[in-house]
Amino acid sequence: MKQFLDFIPLIAFFIGVKQYGVIAGAGALLVATVVVYAIHFFSQDKKLDKQQWIVLILTIVFCGITILFNDEYFIKIKSPIINGVFALALAGSVLINKPLMQMALKQAFTLTDSGWKKLTLAWAGFFAMMAGVHYYTAFHMSQDAWISFKTYGWIPFMLVFMIAQFAVLRKHINHTIVDKNKN
Numbered sequence: 001m002k003q004f005l006d007f008i009p010l011i012a013f014f015i016g017v018k019q020y021g022v023i024a025g026a027g028a029l030l031v032a033t034v035v036v037y038a039i040h041f042f043s044q045d046k047k048l049d050k051q052q053w054i055v056l057i058l059t060i061v062f063c064g065i066t067i068l069f070n071d072e073y074f075i076k077i078k079s080p081i082i083n084g085v086f087a088l089a090l091a092g093s094v095l096i097n098k099p100l101m102q103m104a105l106k107q108a109f110t111l112t113d114s115g116w117k118k119l120t121l122a123w124a125g126f127f128a129m130m131a132g133v134h135y136y137t138a139f140h141m142s143q144d145a146w147i148s149f150k151t152y153g154w155i156p157f158m159l160v161f162m163i164a165q166f167a168v169l170r171k172h173i174n175h176t177i178v179d180k181n182k183n
Helices: 002-021 022-043 049-069 073-094 100-105 113-140 141-153 155-172 175-182
Strands: none
Touching: 002 022, 002 100, 002 113, 002 141, 022 049, 022 141, 073 100, 073 113, 100 113, 100 141, 113 155, 141 155
16 A cells, blocks of 8 residues: 555656646645655654655655746756665665665565675665666656656666565575464
């Protein structure tokens, strides 16, 4: 359910852009994001995780500025910045020796300290690459190509990366958790 809800703002953006233009799409994205994150907030015991807060705040800021100044530049720069923030946070967590992927997945996988750092850096690299691809599509391709990529074009990149991650991580699944779930 949570994953489905997270697609609603993208769908709202796509419909808004196709029907009324980029500024309307930004408005639709803003409203849908606030509604979806309000639902997350109340369904998660009145809490949002850090990633959710980052996405919510940056969406409010960039969509708000887009609408306020009637300039699509700001909505176009939102995705590269969000992906860049995630890349920097992940890389920074390795530098301070607290890999964020370990914090998020330590119950699901058993990795060495080196393994957690490599996994976290792999995700940092993925988000850095996605920041670049989002930037390129926003500022060097047609508006239709950018809209398509922003709405659903990034999904194959994520699927391929996640499948590759699973291929590597399947040897490190914490079977204690798997066995508990069978009972």
